Amino acid sequence: MKEVTDRVAWVGAIDWDRRLFDSLVPLPDGTTYNAYLVRGSEKTALLDTVDPHFSDTLFSALDGVSQIDYVVSHHAEQDHSGTIPLILSRFPKAKVVVTAKAKRMLMDLLPIPEEAFLVVADGDSLSLGDRTLTFIHTPWVHWPETMSSYLVEEKILFSCDFFGSHIASSDLLATDRCRVHEAAKRYFAEIMMPFRSIIAKNLDKLSNYDIRMIAPSHGQIYDQPGWIVDSYREWVSAAPRNLVTLPFVSMHGSTRIMVDHLASALSKRKVGVELFNLSVTDIGKLAMSLVDAGSIVLGAPTVLAGPHPLAAYAAFLANALRPKAQFLSIVGSYGWGGKTVDILAGMIPNLKVEVLAPVLCKGLPKKDTLAALDGLAESIALKHRENRYGN
Structure with a gap:
């Protein structure tokens, strides 16, 4: 006592x-x-x-x-x-x-x-x-x-x-x-x-x-x-912060290249970004980042025509926690095809978000994919400025 x-x-x-x-x-x-x-x-x-x-x-x-x-x-x-x-x-x-x-x-x-x-x-x-x-x-x-x-x-x-x-x-x-x-x-x-x-x-x-x-x-x-x-x-x-939460998983490195490029592009545009490698991350840390984020971008390679199970878990978690983020997108690599975007989009009905154009590539990302990632970063930066997200 x-x-x-x-x-x-x-x-x-x-x-x-x-x-x-x-x-x-x-x-x-x-x-x-x-x-x-x-x-x-x-x-x-x-x-x-x-x-x-x-x-x-x-x-x-x-x-x-x-x-x-x-x-x-x-x-x-x-x-x-x-x-x-x-x-x-x-x-x-x-x-x-x-x-x-x-x-x-x-x-x-x-x-x-x-x-x-x-x-x-x-x-x-x-x-x-x-x-x-x-x-x-x-x-x-x-x-x-x-x-x-x-x-x-x-x-x-x-x-x-x-x-x-x-x-x-x-x-x-x-x-x-x-x-x-x-x-x-x-x-x-x-x-x-x-x-x-x-x-x-x-x-x-x-x-x-x-x-x-x-x-x-x-x-x-x-x-x-x-x-x-x-x-x-x-x-x-409080309003969301000028922050992107970016949980991802990469099997052979292609999705990781995309995630790193997007993170750099966001940083150049003065948008904060926090990466979470889902194969090792503390889920509590990911949840804490979601408290503040204005946008969520999910990095998801395709496995057997659908999202990697860890990426699916991250989508399920975000849907359950219902953060106040207003924008969402998906990036990732695939081998021959699949429905990764459709499946992940169907897993987040609780999120009241605007879905920005996803960036997917076949195999190793090339110049056109990197340019599309630059475009996604620009879209996110613009959305955050329009909504006056602070730091």
């Missing part, structure tokens, strides 16, 4: 070794499962639990705690709520505080009896005596049932995955702002970006509260929360 204030303690767990989340998301810095104990003069509330693999760590932190009256489940996923059944076995009189949607989901996911739940509406408050929790429904950050809690007297927002980051650290507070900013942006890119428009509304809702501290369910606590809120507003609502 680590004290956050004299009435709030961190009772979570640090996962130093985890390198993959949901068998999908890279975790280069591990993560934490944050749980908080709020002690009022009359009642005690546990805000979130931990991943079940760390239940012993949670119970060790709660050693000496004789009473828990409420267990607040901000989010039904296992890493937040998976240990609730064990908590209820230790504290059988505790009520599980949830949104109506979370109640249904938790009954599907975990062996929690219906009579254990206390459903709260948006804006409801719960008295702990001299401390008060107000519940703020924040749906789709990043599941439909998600909510946050606001500790009125302390002005602390317990934000669940909102503003979270995957960092394993023994430091409670986000003192290394550069490191936390990158981790939080990675977290936003991989998890939150598909829900940008709803997150913008949730940010507006939070502006009604005087927030002195933000305590998320992953990562470190923000004791100066203004900068992370401002970062979220930028990631959600």
